Each structure stands twice: as structure tokens, then as C-alpha cells.
Amino acid sequence: MITPSGVWLSANMIQHDILIIGAGLAGMRAAFEGITAGLDTAVVSKIHPLRSHSCAAQGGVNAAINPKDDWHDHAYDTVKGADYIGDQDSIDMMCSEAPQAVLDLDAMGCPFSREDNGTISQRAFGGQNFPRTAYAADRTGHAMLHTLWEQAIKLGTKVYDEYFLLKITTDNGRASGAIVMDIKTGQLHQIKAKAVCIATGGYGRLFASNTNAMTCTGDGVAHAMRAGAAAADLEFVQFHPTGLRNSGILISEGVRGEGAYLIGKDGERFMHKYAPNKLELASRDVVSRSMTTEILNGNGVNGGVFLDVRHLGRELILERLPQIRQLSIDFEGVDPIDQPIPVRPTCHYTMGGIRTNKFGHSEQLQGLFAAGEAACVSVHGANRLGANSLLETIVFGKITGKDMVDFVKNREGREWPSVDSADVQEVSGLIAKLKARPSAGGVKQATIRHELTNAMQEYCGVFRDPEGLNKAMAAVQNAKADMENVFVDDKSDAFNTDVITAIELSNLVLLAEATVMAAITRTESRGAHSRSDYPNRDDANWITHITSTVKDGQIVLGRDNVRTLDNPKYAPAERKY
């Protein structure tokens, strides 16, 4: 049962000024702003906050802290990395706020690694011209997440952990709250709120091989679309160059930042052919394409190439890359001190998300906010730079949190929206229908998931072509049809993870359809979107975001301008590394 900190309206209805869905870095950082501004703020998460996928971020967080660095350079690197369709107002804001956002975390107690003189250590990351990635060994996200959780305890933040989002409710074009399920009991609750923030992360589980947690199913993005918000940039999916070959588990770019080589089957480096200056530290899309090309040309082993750190020496590996070493031993059976690590490009990050202005506020659905990977602010455009994702969570968690406070205190959010208990009945009916469906003649959710994610991997991955994209669309349509017949074995109320994974799958199916539609529509190659039939970037037609909205149950694509600034350095130029 919910322990009241908000106001109870009835047995299963409660209200909070600010409702945040997702308890990772972005959500917890936004909650910090709500609480410290004195507003009744609650966080809902389908898993305990410390289980959030933010904890898996290894490499670090970018910020121009070093006096020799300049946030303008960071912003330029980000605009270029985004292949010129990141929103420049958001990028400038993120990079100028970055040093303070990192120092905030430091002041809260985050144990960032240090130099002898006490300053925060920084390492080199891909696609950037200065070593500006602050880190806490090779578990930066974990250290930051634990720090924000510690602050949540200090402040007494109300967290509904193990509550699952089932619907974003609306009241005349304004977000009014959410319907959530208490996973422990199966009971549904309606939470009414003046401002709702989606911080549910990405949907990398859409691809068969990925670095993502099994919970990264894009629930918040899908529900926001259903509620009337637009999503954007869904065609841009980042394939991280170095996932472990077998499991897809992430090996941080920080390893290349420390000097690791990418080598083929004969032990020869190959990145000089593709990025003569930055080599292994070119932008992620560039490195992933280079590796895939090498593998397709027969320079790989069992579908992967190798990441070699042996020359860095035992001592450095043990001191700076302890977790990476452990992951290689545990999941690949390889000790990087003695052997190169088998790696391959693996789905890592979804640049797309809920379309917002630079304060994280949706323009279609008032009172709906988004932060972190779930949002499309858009600071990453067509390709995210390594260590800009942790940065996005703490900068836009903070900025969005402050904007929600302003919305609730000074703007349209002062008034309570009204909610309708019919929404609870509707969701409850859908779950009852799912549970009632017999297995005879039905389709197993594991089958749908397997077929969909493999088709996305094969036909909508690092390289895309029209024939493949059509096959991907056919697989999506099959999955949509199969979802009408999906059944669950578990009919109980308490901890029904069978029902939860089926609903997560329905969220993935919606995002799959929008992703493939956008990938078919964008007839150019830009950033992480690489079309073999349109190999060049087309600035005349495609400096724009593709948006996706749901109208009458159908996905409708649109366009939204890239927000530009009058900065000559940000003019589109050829992207070389």
C-alpha cells in the first residue's frame, strides 16, 4: 500500500504537486529540485531506484571543468557529433551548465576520481578535442546514482518503488497524472499531479543485441505518445562500438580513452583507414560503422573484432579499469591483461524520445515534461557523444525540475487538473482481458519479442537499406497482430511479472513501428542513421527532426525545426575525425 505523503483523495487515488516517473539519474535529480523548492514531489519506479540503468554507465561525465578547457569547445564537439541536427539552444545550455552540475554532485558526496592537487580527474572520450570526461573509476553512473539516492533519503523524497506505469492521463490537452500498478499487490492507483515528468530511460531492448538492462523498454516514451505528446529522432539509434561479443554487455569507451586499440583477426589496427586523426576515439557512429565494415569484409572472428588493452599494462588495468576486467572475465572468459577482448557494435542508446523545448517541457502536452534518455531535448541529434548522456541526466534533470517548479508555482500548473476514474477502469479492463486470454490459439510473448528484436537488429541496425527496412516493417506488423493474441500464464495479482513484461512488449512494439517509419522516411545518411541507398548527408532537405505522434491509434510522422543559434561555428560542415 502507498504510505501517504501526498493527499489521499480516495482508496486508490492520491495527489502530488510533481510526479516523476523513473528513479534513475534524471528522475532523482529532478525530484531534488521539486523537494528543495518545497513542493510535494513523488517518484514512481518499476524497480528500486538503485537498480535503475543509470548505474551501468561506466566511463564518465563531460564537463569543461579544467581552466584550459572551454564549454564553447564542448558545445562545438557536441553539435558536430550530433551531425548538425542537435538543438543548439539545448546544447549550449547543457555545456555551459555542465561544470556546475558536476560540482553539485561532488558536493553531494559523489566520489569522483581525483588528481594529486585535489581537482577532479578527467579522461579522453571519443569525438572530443579535450580530455573533459570526469569519472569515478569505471563505475561513474553507479557512483552518481548512489549519491542522488543518498540525497533522496536525506530529503525524505517519496519514492513508490516497484510501481509500474500503465497510462499517462490527460485533461484537455494537459497531463493530469498517471495510472500505476503496485507491483507487490497488483492494485491500481491513480496519481493526480500538476506536473508529470517522464524519466524512464531509453528502449534499447528493441534490438536483439544490446547493452541495455532488461527494463529499458521505453514505457514512458510510449505512454507519452499515446497521451498526445510527440516523440522525435526515433530513427537515430546508437550502436556502441564495444559490446562484449556474446552478451552485448558494455565495455566503456573510457577503455579506448585510456589508449586501447581495436584490432582485427590478425592483430592489426584498422581505424586509420576510417578516421586517420582520432583513430579509435572517433565518434561512436563512425567507429561502429568501421568495425561492421571490417567484420563484413572478413576481418573479424565469430562476428566480432577485438579490443586490446594489453599494452596498457597490468597496473593501469587494475587501477583504472577494474570493473571492465571483471566483466570480461565473468561474461567472456577473457582476462584483458593477457588476451584481447572480443567485441562488436551493440545497440546502446536511443537518441530519440519525447520532444521537448530546452526546459524539458512538451509543446504538445502541457504539464508533461521529460528528462534524460526518455527525452529528445535534443542535445544528441543524430549521434550522442560518449559521456554526454550522464551529463544530460544531471543538467536536464536539474533544469526540468526547476521548470516544473516554476510551472506549478507561477504558471498554468498552479491549478489542479481534473482526473477521471474511468481511466482506472479502462486500464484495469485491459489487464483483465490479457489475463483472461487462453493459451490455446494464443501467441507466447517470448516468441513475439524474439522475432521483433531480431528483425530490428538485422534490418534496422548499423546499416539500413530499403529492402531490409520493408522486412523490418513487416516484422513490426506481425508483432502488432500477434499482440492481439498474446497470452500470459500468470493470472495472479501479486508480483505478476508475466503481465508486466507483456505490457512492456506492447510499448516496444509501438516504438518499433515509429522507429522503422522514421528510418524509411529519412532518405539520407546522418549520424547513426546510415542508408546504403542514400549514403550521403542531405543538408538541403534533412536538417530537421522527424516527429512521431499517435492519432486515433495510428502513428503519424511530422517534422520539427532544428533550433539553431546565430553561431557561424555551428554551420553544417563535413564531419571528419
Place this chain on the structure above:
Amino acid sequence: MTYIQNMAMDAKPVVANEGTVTFRILRGTIVGGKLVQKTQDFEVPYDARTTVLSALEWIKGEIDGTLTFRRSCRASICGSCGMYINGRSRLACKIKVIDLLSGNEHKNIAAAKDGVIEVGPQRNQPVLKDLIVDIQPFYEKVKALDPFVQDGAEKEEHVNKNSFEQVNMVSNCIMCGACYSDCTAMVENPNFFGPAALAKAYRFVADPREGHKTDRLKELSEKNGIWDCTRCAMCIDACPKGVAPMEAIVKLRSLAIEAGMMNTIGARKSTSLKGEIEDWGVVNEPFMLLRALGPIGALGQIGNALNLAKVGKIPSPFPFEHKPEKLHEISAIYKELKENPLDVKTRNEDTGPGAG
């Protein structure tokens, strides 16, 4: 397109090219407010890559969707999938089926009996359903120790490269509950804070930016705190992240004694033990009882002593009866430890044999 085909093939959770193995799973449901448990066997195909988690996912996806467990990152960093696997608390995502079947000395895994993999919920916590336990009590204990850096008089303004060496050891913790599940002190005293919470507490005591180190040590020296640990070392074995919670507890004890917090049974027992061995080379239990509990407390232990006497285990009250021949060697050990103490604080210059 061979690469892409390979990728698709690799993505299957389990490939049946190395045979099948029996998973014996302790399932549980709450019926009328009471937990009812029974084991259920599943035959699971596996290969060299199959983890316990991927096997459980396979069962849930292909055989029985009612099987219930927590999981998320599958890379041993989120701490969701803590379970009791073949007699130990482990992370399901980190343990491979082949290691359980044939044993793996390097990973400290013994070979499974009869080739069966037994999986049950973590212990020392109420079971809610199948492999899911109620994690609330575990977290309440962490919360009770004020797990956040506090401003205060003892805050140091400057940090350096080595400042977080001690912090880093314990901040590896992912709160998976494995140590809590295998803790033997918890069985005797369910109110014991437990290894994870105390390791977390050490993280703050060791942080130069913490302003209330002494207050924390005082609080930790009280009932259910650092002196309730039995030092069985199960938590060190159980921890999937190498945190070694018991070491953190020992370090907290050293710091508490260093700070003069002798007004606990544990602290007095500990120092008297040290004194006995240093002086006599042996432990004289009646003397130690006297020092640890005081005269009244020691009298209270007479019952125990008589019981021990019955089974012939009562030690001699005379300290001079037996004295080791090479007392000077013991003295040398003490001297060495005095000069190179256990590294409980980060000291720039400290690289001696006692370090970390």
C-alpha cells in the same frame, strides 16, 4: 551478411548444443497470509554461455510464465537478481551453468551435487513470491544509518588522489543483499544492521568530506552495530563485487577503539584479547570476561562456564599454567602490526605491509 546472422543467433537466450540440466527451483506463494513453498524441476538446455539468469528467463519465456524473479541489468551492476544458488547467495546473472556443474576454483564455486542446480530466494528476509524477497527491511537498516555525507566540524576541505581509496573499496557495493542473506549474525539477531549497511556506513566514516565521523562511530558502536558481527566472513565470500563488508566492519572497530570508544563489550573484549595474547601468548578466558563484562557481568556468565566445565571445556583460570615457548615471536608480530597498522584511514605515505 554473415555478421548479422551471427548476431541474430547469438541473441538467443540459450542454445541447446551442450545438453540439458535440471533446475530445482524453490517456488513460493502467499496463501491466506502464509507462505507456501515447494520445489519444481525444469529441464533447461544450456551451453558455455548460459547464466543462471538466462536459464530462468528461458524457463519463464518458454515453459512457465508464472516463475517470478527480479532482474534488470544482467551485468552484475544493478543488484536485482540476488538469489540462493547451490547453497550460496549469488547474483543469477553472474553465475554460469557450466561453472556450477563442473565447479570453478578460480570463481570459488563448488561442483553441484548430482548435477542439479538448486535455486531459491535469498535468506534472512521474508519471501513474497518464488525468488522474490521483501527488500524493505534491508533498506530500512541502510537508511537508519544516515547514508549521506554530512557537513560538520570534522569535514576536511581538501581531498587528493588517494582520498577515496577506502571509500572506493566499499562504494563498489550494489546493495544486492547477498551478504545480508548469508550473514550468520543476522540469524541470531534479526535486528543486526548487517554487512551491507555497515559497509555503507564505513564509506562515510572514511570520506574526508564527512563532518560527523565520531558521531557515526559512536552510533555504530551501539547495540546491533559493529560489535554484533561474528566475523564469520560469510559476507566476504558472498559479495559479488569484492566489497568485503567484514573488513569494513573490522576497520570501523579499529577506528572506534582508536577514538576511545571503549564502553562496549565488544571493544573491551577485543582490546583485552589483544592484551592477553601480547602479554601471555594465550587467551585467558575468565580474565577476558572480567575485563569485557566487568565483575557483575562476568558473574552472569557462571552458568555458561559451568556448562562448559561439564563438557571439559572450561579453561584454566591460572594464566601461568601454560605459556608458549616463543613469546618473542608473538611480540615481534605485535611490533610489526604497531609499526604498520591496518590501513583504516587513507594515508598518503602508507604503503607498508598493513596497507589496505
